Amino acid sequence: MPSQATVLPSPALVTEPAVDRALRSARIRTWAPIWLVAVLLGLFNSGAIAEGDVFWETRAGLDTLRGHLPQSDTYSFAVTGRAWTPNSWAWNVLLGLAWHAGRFVGLGVLSAVAIGALASGLGWWCVRQGASVPVTLACEVPVLLLQTQWLSPRPQLASYLLILPLFELGRFAMHQHRFTRSLLFVFLLEALWVNLHFFGVIGVGVLAAAALGSTGDRPHRLVRAGALVLAGAAGAAVTPTLFAAYRSAVSVRQQSVGLIDEWQHPNLHSAGGILAVITMVSVLPVLVFSVRRRRWPQSLLLALLVIGTLSAVRFGPCLAVASLPELVLAVNTVSWPRLLRPALICAASLALLVLSVGTLRAVPHLGTAAYGPELTRQIPTGCRVLTNDLDGSLLELLRPDTKPSLDTRNDLYGRQDLVFLSDLLDDRVPTSTDAWLARNRVGCIYAPVTRNLVQRLRSDNGWRVSGIADGQAILLSRNVH
Numbered sequence: 001m002p003s004q005a006t007v008l009p010s011p012a013l014v015t016e017p018a019v020d021r022a023l024r025s026a027r028i029r030t031w032a033p034i035w036l037v038a039v040l041l042g043l044f045n046s047g048a049i050a051e052g053d054v055f056w057e058t059r060a061g062l063d064t065l066r067g068h069l070p071q072s073d074t075y076s077f078a079v080t081g082r083a084w085t086p087n088s089w090a091w092n093v094l095l096g097l098a099w100h101a102g103r104f105v106g107l108g109v110l111s112a113v114a115i116g117a118l119a120s121g122l123g124w125w126c127v128r129q130g131a132s133v134p135v136t137l138a139c140e141v142p143v144l145l146l147q148t149q150w151l152s153p154r155p156q157l158a159s160y161l162l163i164l165p166l167f168e169l170g171r172f173a174m175h176q177h178r179f180t181r182s183l184l185f186v187f188l189l190e191a192l193w194v195n196l197h198f199f200g201v202i203g204v205g206v207l208a209a210a211a212l213g214s215t216g217d218r219p220h221r222l223v224r225a226g227a228l229v230l231a232g233a234a235g236a237a238v239t240p241t242l243f244a245a246y247r248s249a250v251s252v253r254q255q256s257v258g259l260i261d262e263w264q265h266p267n268l269h270s271a272g273g274i275l276a277v278i279t280m281v282s283v284l285p286v287l288v289f290s291v292r293r294r295r296w297p298q299s300l301l302l303a304l305l306v307i308g309t310l311s312a313v314r315f316g317p318c319l320a321v322a323s324l325p326e327l328v329l330a331v332n333t334v335s336w337p338r339l340l341r342p343a344l345i346c347a348a349s350l351a352l353l354v355l356s357v358g359t360l361r362a363v364p365h366l367g368t369a370a371y372g373p374e375l376t377r378q379i380p381t382g383c384r385v386l387t388n389d390l391d392g393s394l395l396e397l398l399r400p401d402t403k404p405s406l407d408t409r410n411d412l413y414g415r416q417d418l419v420f421l422s423d424l425l426d427d428r429v430p431t432s433t434d435a436w437l438a439r440n441r442v443g444c445i446y447a448p449v450t451r452n453l454v455q456r457l458r459s460d461n462g463w464r465v466s467g468i469a470d471g472q473a474i475l476l477s478r479n480v481h
Contacts, residue, residue: 013106050370058098061094084409170206
């Protein structure tokens with residue numbers, strides 16, 4: 001009797017579930033540290049918010065959601081009716097939605113998600129380029145911690161998030177066969193960026209760096225490079241008021257250079273200026289690395305952003321973000337001495353500890369204004385309020401039934417008005433200040449307690465202190481009830 005053959009399961013069938021589990025486990029072990037650091041960085045930078053822009057932008061976003069895209073000023077009493085084009089209307093809408101969802105906590109969550117996406121996206125891209133996870137995190141954590149001053153839920157976050165995707169899209173498009181489709185994607189991504197923030201017009205230069213750097217010794221690609229740049233330029237023109245981003249780029253610079261901190265040149269006299277110097281000095285070796293490796297697109301991008309940072313420190317964070325993948329690749333190629341490795345591990349552990357402790361301290365204040373929001377409740381309805389730009393922006397959000405004198409829209413106020421309104425709080429000529437307050441029917445003052453006018457009026461019989469918190473004071477005229 002013939003023996004029956006025993007049919008055994010295929011080895012592939014036996015091991016496939018185990019292989020899948022092992023692969024999933026390996027992926028989790030690879031990406032979990034990057035996700036963890038991204039969450040910590042997002043929360044760390046989303047505690048108390050000290051950027052006045054966030055609050056008037058939220059107010060503008062709420063108005064836009066109600067069906068009214070602001071075209072002139074209705075928020076302050078100093079320049080009521082003056083023409084104004086919001087330079088970040090789409091980001092303002094996101095802020096408005098976040099405020100609807102959870103007020104200050106909603107703003108904090110939006111900030112944490114955006115910053116976390118930036119950190120995780122940078123980490124993912126560095127690892128995909130061949131860098132190890134430890135080297136990626138060892139570079140990413142200090143670079144983004146150093147840029148903490150700039151990481152807040154302002155529309156500038158959109159620029160940090162989109163600058164590298166647009167650059168890589170332009171670089172890849174130079175080598176793809178379906179070039180027409182690539183032009184469409186470039187157009188759409190640039191249009192998205194510029195509507196989130198008019199600063200997105202720099203995307204045209206980013207695309208030029210990607211396209212020209214990819215041309216190499218093939219002149220026929222110059223036509224393709226020109227088409228890419230034109231697609232980006234066309235995308236930057238697509239706003240609710242056509243070409244507004246281009247007009248704004250010129251006007252904002254004229255009203256801001258030498259006056260607003262983020263429009264200063266790199267210097268050693270301000271936090272932003274010092275940070276810009278540190279960023280440029282640290283990027284120069286990375287630029288040398290890119291040139292020596294003949295990575296021309298990356299070299300041109302970094303050179304463009306170095307020039308931008310020399311012009312205004314607000315380019316510094318974009319430079320830091322764009323240089324991070326090149327920095328990680330450069331560090332990954334270095335054979336570090338064995339004795340140096342423990343020091344690097346200790347430094348990375350210390351940075352992670354600082355990040356963790358800072359995150360724990362930031363979470364209870366997620367999204368809250370850093371300068372006394374509760375004080376705004378003490379201002380009577382309809383009162384005209386002399387204030388500084390930061391407090392005025394918060395007042396526009398929390399108390400739309402009042403009218404501040406000033407907020408942070410320096411492009412709206414212009415250099416002359418901005419300096420004049422700020423000088424009032426310095427109380428340089430008390431008689432002139434009192435005359436201006438009376439002429440403009442100002443009944444309230446909301447400003448830092450250190451300002452000269454606040455110090456003088458605290459002992460003036462015509463004024464009374466209503467409240468002090470977080471270094472801010474509310475003063476009410478005796479004629480206000």
